[in-house]
Amino acid sequence: MTELEKQNAAGNSNEGHSQNGTSAGGNPESEDAETKLRKLVADYETRIDEVADVITRVRHEINNPLTGVLGQAQLLLREELDEKTRKRVQTIEELAIRLRDIVAQLRQVQKVSRS
Numbered sequence: 001m002t003e004l005e006k007q008n009a010a011g012n013s014n015e016g017h018s019q020n021g022t023s024a025g026g027n028p029e030s031e032d033a034e035t036k037l038r039k040l041v042a043d044y045e046t047r048i049d050e051v052a053d054v055i056t057r058v059r060h061e062i063n064n065p066l067t068g069v070l071g072q073a074q075l076l077l078r079e080e081l082d083e084k085t086r087k088r089v090q091t092i093e094e095l096a097i098r099l100r101d102i103v104a105q106l107r108q109v110q111k112v113s114r115s
Helices: 003-013 026-077 081-113
Strands: none
Touching: 026 081
């Protein structure tokens, strides 16, 4: 269980009440917990932004050479090839397309993490 989940669980079980059963409005302990929770949320948001930046770099570093590999494989498939070579080039093309789809999924993860 993450720290945020622990704090949420503790907050839900004691919501609106201090340890002696009175209302927690204005309670310094409640305000301290809220401050900690806000800091924790801010830390997670920072981490999410960092992950989105890494995804951007990874996408770029994979996508550029991948485009070249896929293009070269497709050009080779236009030529006269023996059956064994054609199957190998088709495998390269299929795997490059699969990687391209994974990179596209990373783009979706990046969009979600930035919203």
